[in-house]
Amino acid sequence: TQEIILPEHANLVDLSGIVTFFESNLGKRLCRSGKVRRELPFSLLLPAERFDDEMTGSGEGVFIQGVIDALFDEDDGLVLLDYKTDWVKESSELVERYAVQLNVYAEAVERIFKKSVKEKYLYVFSTKEAVRL
Numbered sequence: 001t002q003e004i005i006l007p008e009h010a011n012l013v014d015l016s017g018i019v020t021f022f023e024s025n026l027g028k029r030l031c032r033s034g035k036v037r038r039e040l041p042f043s044l045l046l047p048a049e050r051f052d053d054e055m056t057g058s059g060e061g062v063f064i065q066g067v068i069d070a071l072f073d074e075d076d077g078l079v080l081l082d083y084k085t086d087w088v089k090e091s092s093e094l095v096e097r098y099a100v101q102l103n104v105y106a107e108a109v110e111r112i113f114k115k116s117v118k119e120k121y122l123y124v125f126s127t128k129e130a131v132r133l
Contacts, residue, residue: 014085017125026121026130029079033072040068044108068105077118080106084124091124091131098122102133 005013021027030036043065048055051062070081082102084094106117120133 014125017128020128021123021130024130026079026081026123029074030070030072030081033074033079035073037071038069040071042066042068042105042108042112044104044111046104046107064104064108066101066105066108068109071109073115074118077116078109078113080109080117080120081130082120082122084122085126086124087126088124089127091122091127091129094122094124095131095133099133 022031043063045061045063048058048060048062068080069083072079072081080102082098082105084098086094086097088094102120102122106120109115109117122131122133123129124131
């Protein structure tokens with residue numbers, strides 16, 4: 001299916017942020033990749049003790065679901081990319097907020113594809129920066 005933006009929504013798209021991304025080193029790497037996965041849904045069961053020390057030894061799990069914005073292959077591993085539209089002055093403000101999320105996403109990807117995630121990035125539209133985690 002084609003997903004087309006309605007004319008009345010077109011002015012909401014950050015075209016300069018999109019152009020800046022694809023002109024960046026990371027954007028060029030994504031375009032060169034032979035395999036790009038977009039909007040990749042996943043689910044993962046993790047031990048509850050990873051999130052709450054009181055659950056240690058309980059045998060309980062936490063079911064996690066998510067959607068990975070972009071994942072692309074390079075010869076020496078996978079690159080995980082998450083786009084962020086949060087408005088911030090400094091990209092570093094988002095690192096702490098989203099580091100756990102990207103680490104869980106990377107763990108899911110490694111289990112599913114049996115390949116290592118060599119790099120994880122946030123692309124922050126408000127600062128037009130790719131931040132490596």
